[in-house]
Amino acid sequence: MYIVKQKVYGKDYYYLRKSFREGNKVISKSIAYLGKDLEDAEEKAKEIQEKMKVDEIKKAKNKLSKVENFELIKKDISVEEMANFCKRKGFIFNSGDLYGGLAGFWDFGPLGVELKNNIKNYWWNFHVQSREDIFGLDGSIITHPRVWEASGHVENFVDVAVMCKKCKNKFKVDESELKNAVCDKCGGEVENKGKFVPMFTTNVGPIEGDSIKAYLRPETAQLIFANFKNILDTTRLKLPFGVAQIGKSFRNEIAPRNFIFRNREFEQMEIEYFIDGEDKEACPYEIPDVEVLVYSSGMQLKNKSPEKMNLKVALEKKIIQLPWHAYWLGTELNWFFNLGVNLEKFRIRQHLPDEKSHYSTDTWDIEYNFPFGWKELQGIADRGTYDLSQHEKVSKKELRFFDEIKKKKILPTVISEPSLGVERALLVFLFDSFYENKKGETILKLPPKISPIKVAIFPLIKKDEAIVSLSREIYSELKKYFNVVYDDSGSIGRRYARQDEVGTPLCITIDEESVKNNSLTLRNRDTTQQIRIPLENLKSLISSFLDGEKGFLDLKN
Numbered sequence: 206m207y208i209v210k211q212k213v214y215g216k217d218y219y220y221l222r223k224s225f226r227e228g229n230k231v232i233s234k235s236i237a238y239l240g241k242d243l244e245d246a247e248e249k250a251k252e253i254q255e256k257m258k259v260d261e262i263k264k265a266k267n268k269l270s271k272v273e274n275f276e277l278i279k280k281d282i283s284v285e286e287m288a289n290f291c292k293r294k295g296f297i298f299n300s301g302d303l304y305g306g307l308a309g310f311w312d313f314g315p316l317g318v319e320l321k322n323n324i325k326n327y328w329w330n331f332h333v334q335s336r337e338d339i340f341g342l343d344g345s346i347i348t349h350p351r352v353w354e355a356s357g358h359v360e361n362f363v364d365v366a367v368m369c370k371k372c373k374n375k376f377k378v379d380e381s382e383l384k385n386a387v388c389d390k391c392g393g394e395v396e397n398k399g400k401f402v403p404m405f406t407t408n409v410g411p412i413e414g415d416s417i418k419a420y421l422r423p424e425t426a427q428l429i430f431a432n433f434k435n436i437l438d439t440t441r442l443k444l445p446f447g448v449a450q451i452g453k454s455f456r457n458e459i460a461p462r463n464f465i466f467r468n469r470e471f472e473q474m475e476i477e478y479f480i481d482g483e484d485k486e487a488c489p490y491e492i493p494d495v496e497v498l499v500y501s502s503g504m505q506l507k508n509k510s511p512e513k514m515n516l517k518v519a520l521e522k523k524i525i526q527l528p529w530h531a532y533w534l535g536t537e538l539n540w541f542f543n544l545g546v547n548l549e550k551f552r553i554r555q556h557l558p559d560e561k562s563h564y565s566t567d568t569w570d571i572e573y574n575f576p577f578g579w580k581e582l583q584g585i586a587d588r589g590t591y592d593l594s595q596h597e598k599v600s601k602k603e604l605r606f607f608d609e610i611k612k613k614k615i616l617p618t619v620i621s622e623p624s625l626g627v628e629r630a631l632l633v634f635l636f637d638s639f640y641e642n643k644k645g646e647t648i649l650k651l652p653p654k655i656s657p658i659k660v661a662i663f664p665l666i667k668k669d670e671a672i673v674s675l676s677r678e679i680y681s682e683l684k685k686y687f688n689v690v691y692d693d694s695g696s697i698g699r700r701y702a703r704q705d706e707v708g709t710p711l712c713i714t715i716d717e718e719s720v721k722n723n724s725l726t727l728r729n730r731d732t733t734q735q736i737r738i739p740l741e742n743l744k745s746l747i748s749s750f751l752d753g754e755k756g757f758l759d760l761k762n
């Protein structure tokens with residue numbers, strides 16, 4: 206705002222004017238007449254400006270308290286709508302977007318990479334760091350070709366590509382299914398397009414004729430088996446134990462589909478869990494107290510519906526055969542449940558006798574009810590000693606270890622290999638947390654532990670120096686510990702909505718009272734409740750809320 210002088214018939218008149226932007230133009234407008242004397246005019250201008258500032262604060266405050274207490278409505282959206290949402294908000298982009306996109310490859314944007322990293326970190330913490338019996342590994346992506354010869358991938362990892370004669374739908378079938386195969390979309394007749402190995406190949410070494418053909422790993426598991434001796438030699442292991450790995454795998458899928466559900470490049474979070482094969486029945490851990498829909502092979506063969514059951518009961522009734530499988534099914538379901546995911550959309554499905562791998566005695570899939578149907582999230586199966594004995598045979602090196610108690614050499618059995626795709630888990634979290642308020646605005650109720658942004662900081666008035674300086678100070682301090690954003694554009698309501706849509710659990714507003722008494726307003730995404738708390742201990746208060754140690758209203762005390 207500024208004072209202008211106007212001369213009318215030789216006399217001076219003073220006015221207070223204000224410039225503001227309207228569209229692309231800057232407009233200047235008279236706000237008040239300030240009299241004929243400059244000194245008086247300056248005094249008056251000061252008074253008016255101060256009053257306007259107070260009014261602005263009042264207006265902003267009114268808006269703040271008027272945010273209604275809304276109920277959230279679960280919103281079921283299609284996978285296409287989810288893909289659009291993820292692109293629009295900067296979670297996930299089709300890779301090579303600029304050139305029309307490459308099918309089956311995805312890039313994770315500013316919010317997507319945070320969400321993905323948080324999921325991986327939480328998985329690692331839950332499965333490795335907080336346990337005594339699981340060790341970590343990070344194997345290389347391009348692996349010695351003999352690893353894949355020993356594992357049987359080069360010889361047996363072969364599919365037949367088929368194409369529907371009617372609708373041109375492409376998919377793969379097992380060689381044994383080829384005779385009876387029909388289009389999985391329209392039921393039409395299919396044409397054999399030839400065998401293919403779904404492993405990506407590359408050449409190691411730059412000189413032609415001197416390079417070797419190698420594979421991009423189609424699974425992380427083999428790196429664990431191939432490193433089994435190294436791990437044995439460098440750690441003090443005692444059965445049972447597991448080795449965990451998070452990393453990328455690659456499969457040249459004939460038909461990548463359902464957004465990030467089936468990709469050509471994907472990331473696995475995997476454990477190979479080893480026991481002495483003689484102790485298959487002895488699981489030292491308590492079976493988790495988890496209730497879930499159970500769909501046994503018997504129920505499937507008799508066309509029955511899945512039954513809701515406690516895993517302990519399913520084990521007692523011998524529906525789940527091995528205690529170790531019940532334990533791992535429960536542990537994996539608990540990983541989701543501990544993050545606040547609704548287990549209503551989960552079920553465990555037993556493989557039918559002809560679905561099982563040749564080395565497995567019993568196999569269960571954890572499935573999730575996606576908008577495109579029930580799909581596998583992870584498999585719980587025993588692989589026996591198959592992989593280790595294959596690597597022993599091909600490498601001619603012993604992979605057994607001496608058990609001090611039993612006084613004998615053991616080739617460990619893999620009793621379970623919980624393996625979860627990061628992208629599939631991410632999709633579960635996104636679908637599970639997709640809500641709307643009564644105004645039809647999206648509220649992404651992501652578990653606070655994995656939310657991309659933990660806290661957003663809003664100065665109530667953008668131009669108030671004291672408010673801005675305090676807001677920046679809080680921002681810089683919290684940024685050391687959490688992913689935090691600073692937002693000063695638009696109304697407070699608009700700023701809340703922006704954060705709700707991307708799942709930010711907490712928002713902080715700094716107003717003139719904050720400056721006076723070192724306090725702030727904290728707002729909860731899921732309830733829109735607001736509390737006024739002192740600035741001190743802010744970091745530990747936020748941590749205790751994000752970790753689930755304290756409820757939102759408990760932060761006040």
Ligand SMILES: [Zn+2]
Nearest residue numbers: 369372388391
């Ligand atoms: Zn078809």
